[in-house]
Amino acid sequence: xxxxxxxxxxxxxxxxxxxxxxxxxxxxxxxxxxxxxxxxxxxxxxxxxxxxxxxxxxxxxxxxxxxxxxxxxxxxxxxxxxxxxxxxxxxxxxxxxxxxxxxxxxxxxxxxxxxxxxxxxxxxxxxxxxxxxxxxxxxxxxxxxxxxxxxxxxxxxxxxxxxxxxxxxxxxxxxxxxxxxxxxxxxxxxxxxxxxxxxxxxxxxxxxxxxxxxxxxxxxxxxxxxxxxxxxxxxxxxxxxxxxxxxxxxxxxxxxxxxxxxxxxxxxxxxxxxxxxxxxxxxxxxxxxxxxxxxxxxxxxxxxxxxxxxxxxxxxxxxxxxxxxxxxxxxxxxxxxxxxxxxxxxxxxxxxxxxxxxxxxxxxxxxxxxxxxxxxxxxxxxxxxxxxxxxxxxxxxxxxxxxxxxxxxxxxxxxxxxxxxxxxxxxxxxxxxxxxxxxxxxxxxxxxxxxxxxxxxxxxxxxxxxxxxxxxxxxxxxxxxxxxxxxxxxxxxxxxxxxxxxxxxxxxxxxxxxxxxxxxxxxxxxxxxxxxxxxxxxxxxxxxxxxxxxxxxxxxxxxxxxxxxxxxxxxxxxxxxxxxxxxxxxxxxxxxxxxxxxxxxxxxxxxxxxxxxxxxxxxxxxxxxxxxxxxxxxxxxxxxxxxxxxxxxxxxxxxxxxxxxxxxxxxxxxxxxxxxxxxxxxxxxxxxxxxxxxxxxxxxxxxxxxxxxxxxxxxxxxxxxxxxxxxxxxxxxxxxxxxxxxxxxxxxxxxxxxxxxxxxxxxxxxxxxxxxxxxxxxxxxxxxxxxxxxxxxxxxxxxxxxxxxxxxxxxxxxxxxxxxxxxxx
Numbered sequence: 001x002x003x004x005x006x007x008x009x010x011x012x013x014x015x016x017x018x019x020x021x022x023x024x025x026x027x028x029x030x031x032x033x034x035x036x037x038x039x040x041x042x043x044x045x046x047x048x049x050x051x052x053x054x055x056x057x058x059x060x061x062x063x064x065x066x067x068x069x070x071x072x073x074x075x076x077x078x079x080x081x082x083x084x085x086x087x088x089x090x091x092x093x094x095x096x097x098x099x100x101x102x103x104x105x106x107x108x109x110x111x112x113x114x115x116x117x118x119x120x121x122x123x124x125x126x127x128x129x130x131x132x133x134x135x136x137x138x139x140x141x142x143x144x145x146x147x148x149x150x151x152x153x154x155x156x157x158x159x160x161x162x163x164x165x166x167x168x169x170x171x172x173x174x175x176x177x178x179x180x181x182x183x184x185x186x187x188x189x190x191x192x193x194x195x196x197x198x199x200x201x202x203x204x205x206x207x208x209x210x211x212x213x214x215x216x217x218x219x220x221x222x223x224x225x226x227x228x229x230x231x232x233x234x235x236x237x238x239x240x241x242x243x244x245x246x247x248x249x250x251x252x253x254x255x256x257x258x259x260x261x262x263x264x265x266x267x268x269x270x271x272x273x274x275x276x277x278x279x280x281x282x283x284x285x286x287x288x289x290x291x292x293x294x295x296x297x298x299x300x301x302x303x304x305x306x307x308x309x310x311x312x313x314x315x316x317x318x319x320x321x322x323x324x325x326x327x328x329x330x331x332x333x334x335x336x337x338x339x340x341x342x343x344x345x346x347x348x349x350x351x352x353x354x355x356x357x358x359x360x361x362x363x364x365x366x367x368x369x370x371x372x373x374x375x376x377x378x379x380x381x382x383x384x385x386x387x388x389x390x391x392x393x394x395x396x397x398x399x400x401x402x403x404x405x406x407x408x409x410x411x412x413x414x415x416x417x418x419x420x421x422x423x424x425x426x427x428x429x430x431x432x433x434x435x436x437x438x439x440x441x442x443x444x445x446x447x448x449x450x451x452x453x454x455x456x457x458x459x460x461x462x463x464x465x466x467x468x469x470x471x472x473x474x475x476x477x478x479x480x481x482x483x484x485x486x487x488x489x490x491x492x493x494x495x496x497x498x499x500x501x502x503x504x505x506x507x508x509x510x511x512x513x514x515x516x517x518x519x520x521x522x523x524x525x526x527x528x529x530x531x532x533x534x535x536x537x538x539x540x541x542x543x544x545x546x547x548x549x550x551x552x553x554x555x556x557x558x559x560x561x562x563x564x565x566x567x568x569x570x571x572x573x574x575x576x577x578x579x580x581x582x583x584x585x586x587x588x589x590x591x592x593x594x595x596x597x598x599x600x601x602x603x604x605x606x607x608x609x610x611x612x613x614x615x616x617x618x619x620x621x622x623x624x625x626x627x628x629x630x631x632x633x634x635x636x637x638x639x640x641x642x643x644x645x646x647x648x649x650x651x652x653x654x655x656x657x658x659x660x661x662x663x664x665x666x667x668x669x670x671x672x673x674x675x676x677x678x679x680x681x682x683x684x685x686x687x688x689x690x691x692x693x694x695x696x697x698x699x700x701x702x703x704x705x706x707x708x709x710x711x712x713x714x715x716x717x718x719x720x721x722x723x724x725x726x727x728x729x730x731x732x733x734x735x736x737x738x739x740x741x742x743x744x745x746x747x748x749x750x751x752x753x754x755x756x757x758x759x760x761x762x763x764x765x766x767x768x769x770x771x772x773x774x775x776x777x778x779x780x781x782x783x784x785x786x787x788x789x790x791x792x793x794x795x796x797x798x799x800x801x802x803x804x805x806x807x808x809x810x811x812x813x814x815x816x817x818x819x820x821x822x823x824x825x
Contacts, residue, residue, distance in 0.1 A: 004385070004388055005384060006382050006383065006556075007358045007359055007379065007381060007382055008322070008323065008359040008361060008810075009321065009322040009323070010319050010321060010356035010357060010359060010381070011320060011321075011349050012317060012318075012349065012352045012356070013035075013317070013318055013319075013320055013325070013347050013348065013350065014315065014348055014349075015314075015315070015317070015318065015332070015346070015347050016313055016314075016315060016345065016346040016347075017306075017314045017345050018313060018336075018339075018341045018345070019313070019314060020340070020341050021335060021339040021343070021345060022306070022314045023299060023303070023339070024336070024338045024339040025331070025335030025336060025339075026302050026303060027088040027295070027299055027335065028334050028335040029328065029332075029813060030088070030299065030302075030813055031087070031331075031815055032327060032328065032331045033812050033814030033816055034320055034324045034328055034812055035320045036318055036320070036357060036811055037302055037305050037316055037318045037813055038305065038316075038319075040305060040306060040315065040316070041305065041306075046304075050303070050304060052304070054091075054094075054296075054300045055300045057094065058293055058297035059297070061094075061101050061293045062290070062294065064101040064102065064105045065290050065293060067108070068101075068104060068105065068279075068282050068286060069290070072282055072283045072286060075275070077276075077279055077280060077283045079286055079287055080283060080284045080286075080287060081427060081429070085291070085815075086291055086292055088292065088815070089292050089295075089296065094296065097289070097292070097293070104282065107278060108275075108278065108279075111274065111275045111278070114271060115271050116205050117205075118267060118271060119205035119268065120205040122205075122264050122265070122268060123202060123204075126202060126261065127198075127213070127215075127239060128241050128257055129257050130198050130215050131168050131170065131215050131241050131243055132243065132254040132257065133254070135168055135215070135217050135250070136247065136250065138194045138217045164219055164220070165219070165220055165221060165222070165225075165226055166218060166219045166243070167229055167230065167233070167240060168215070168216070168217040168218075168241060168243040169215075169216060169233060169239050170198070170214065170238065170239050170241075171195075171213060171214050171216055171233075171236060171238040172214075172237070173197065173211075175236050175237075176214045178236070179232070179238070180193055180195075182232055182236075183218060183232060186228055186229075186232060187220065187225055187228065190220060190221070190225060191225070191229070192218070192219035192220070193218050193219075194216065194217055195214045196214065197213075197214050197215075216238075217243075291815075291818055295815055295818060298815065298818065302813050319810065328347065329347055332344075332347060333345070355381055355807070357381070357807070357808050357809060357810040358378050358379055358383075358807040358808065358809055359809075360385050360387065362387075364443070365443045367440075368440060368441040368444040369387045369388075369390045369391050369444060371440075371441075372387075372394065372444075372791060372794065373385070373387045373390060373794075374809065376795060377807075379807050381807055382556070383553050383807070384556075386549065389549075393794070394444070394448075394790055395444070395447035395448045395450070396455075397538070397790045397793050397794070398786050398790040399448065399454065399455040399456075400455055400534075400538070400729045400733060401728070401733050401736065401789060401790070402448070402455075402736055402782065402783060402786045403452060403455030403458065403733060403736070404452060404456040404459070404737075404740060404778075405452075405456035405467075406463040407456070407740075407778055407779055407783075408451070408452025408453035408454075408455075409449065410774075410779060411449030411452060412450050412452075413449070414445070415442050415443070415445035415446035415448075415449055418439055419443065419446060422439075448787075457512055458512045459512065459513055459737070460512045460514070460518070461740070463744060463774070464740035464741040465744065466513075466515035466517070466518035467515065468515040469515075470509060472514055472516045473504060473505045473514055474496065474503055474514055474516040475502055475503050475504070475505055476494075476503075476516070478501070479496075479500055479503060493519055493520070494520065494521060495521045495522050496516065496522060496526075498594045499595060513527070524734070524738075527734075527737075528730070528734065531730040531734065532727065533585045533589075534729070535726045535727050535728075535729035536581065536585065536726060537582050537585060537586075538726060539578075539723050539725070540574075540579060540581075540582045540723070542726075543578070543719075544571075544574065544575075544579075547567065547570060547571055547574065550567055551563065551567055561650060561653060561654075564649075565645070565646070565649040566650060566711075569642040569645040569646045569649075570642075570646065570715055572642050573639055573643070573715070573716070573719065574719055576635040576638045576639045577635075577639055580635055581603065581607055584603050584607075584624060585603065587625060588600065588603065588624065591625070599622055600622075601616065601621055601622050601624050603624075605621070606624060606628075609632075610632040610635070613633065616628060616629065643716065646711075646712045646715065647708055647709060647712040650704075651704045651705050651708050654699065655699070655704075658699035725792065725793065726793065728789050728793070729793075732782075732785065732786055732789060735782075736778070736782050740778060743770065743773055747766060747769060747773065750762075750766060751764075751765075
């Protein structure tokens, strides 16, 4: 990797490529992925560019491949996804690929149409077979029902045709009830309708879905009713079939239908085998074909950004890292040799005023942390990249809120599994979006679990239980209970008073929290105070760290104005306000003993008295240290002076510089006498030195005042709000600890408290219930909550570090996303 602390140094380069070598050169640059091309034809319509026809041909090939891929998935065939990265084919190979894809598409469409026609014919024969079988009992019912037969003849005395006519067919199951009502009402009861369900499910030839249908037959008299019934059948999309009246004719037709069904089934099986054979070959190559087509399409899209001069030479401009210029030139030489061109490609650096893109090199380990930083915004060119620091700070702040050895171990093992199986999942990308996100952040989750084990060791919590590793340093017998053994046996929870003499064994617990506090009634009170103050200390440390990164930025860019007029007063303001509170916390921990705890001053009241300019002695309160009032008065004065320092100093200096510049121009007779900072940046090496020093051509004092006032107010308020925001470290740690305690005492403890065989059986089922709740609530829900709060706390570092945050990310032309299947265009 290049520069880890800052974004890579970039330069704008101009490429001169011969027409016959341009495709191969761009292909090599795409494989390298280190050049971001600029559009040199912004005023040209997309449909009027040079290679628009080639892009359309690629679109057509991609459409055909998507059709073939859909057919492969329809047959549930496994697509070969071995992770192969084929090179982009040369333009002359496009014709062969187009012919091959066109042939496959035509063949597959022909097979589909033939198969659909065969399935439709098969469905019709199957329905006719069921009609011939089912209608025999309908005829017998009609012959046996003499009363109904007479009613049909009497209800239609005006009809010359006294024959009983019938219509037979099949209908969808969900329409049969409505069909019966409409037939009865439309024919005024002069019909005899019978229906029965087809036991076997039938396949729809158009959709391939399984459907349930009914066989029906309608008996009636007269041609008028016949036309009416046929219209109703057409409206309900019923399929009518001819059915002979005599049983002998029905048997003969049924035999013929069975023979045709057997022959048709054989043809369908052969068609399906042929279709599967063709699609099996497609499944082996479909991924490689898609990558090749998308690479060709990406190359032509990139070539459309180039400019064409009179000599048929393509001219391109691109941003590229300075450290990788040799690799880019080597790729251009390979492309020229591959194309067979005798004229070499030329690359030369350009002079520009434009702000280069921000490029932070990442790998599979740092990409997840860099994604978190980029979510806040892209830093300016050559600013400090906070992602390396986030590798430590983000998992640590997460672990402070999620501290538990058991829960951290489960998270660590899950992430370790993803890390060990990463090659397998890289080859076969998971389709589930949530699992895909977790896989992309596997190293982040790994460190989160590892740090959670560490903080759980500090809190001495493992699934809310404490582990006595080093032996407690608390002497319970020194607490002078009436009968220590009886009292401890009957009272599992006691109040620990560190003010009693003899309770300490003379040495502290080796590391972390003493396990005796697990059985203490005042456990929450003690741990709340400890965790709350630690949250304030960690918040102040991270805000100071953010300002130190901002100091590195201003020093690197030689921006002394911002350094002395913004950063210095901000640092003094933060230290005088929050830093003093942190100093008081540490001083009180170090100097004030347990015996003095009843008379120890309150830090919160002391902070209020500080800005109320109140002497602690005037209210008969004990000062924290000697000379506290005088020190606080001095810090209040420093805090108050820092506000106008931040607000007025920079606008005033900018105003004086602008006025001095105008005066020098008037003395020179209006000639352009700009300083070095106003001259166009001639080379990429000068970008860093001039960053932040270029002043606008027209100076607007009111705009500068408003801008500076907003930022001054924002910083002063954010010092308070950010410090309060860090208290979520204490709040979520408390919530996680108490939720773990509740889950253990109300679920797991129930099974463990039951003795005997029933207790063993109950513990088995309770364990799985406890495990499912632990994973779903404590690991997933609580873990996601702590993750989101850790993101919020890292905004503090981001906000303190960046000056403008107006950078834009480096997006090189690369085939990596195409190979990984993350993009389709």
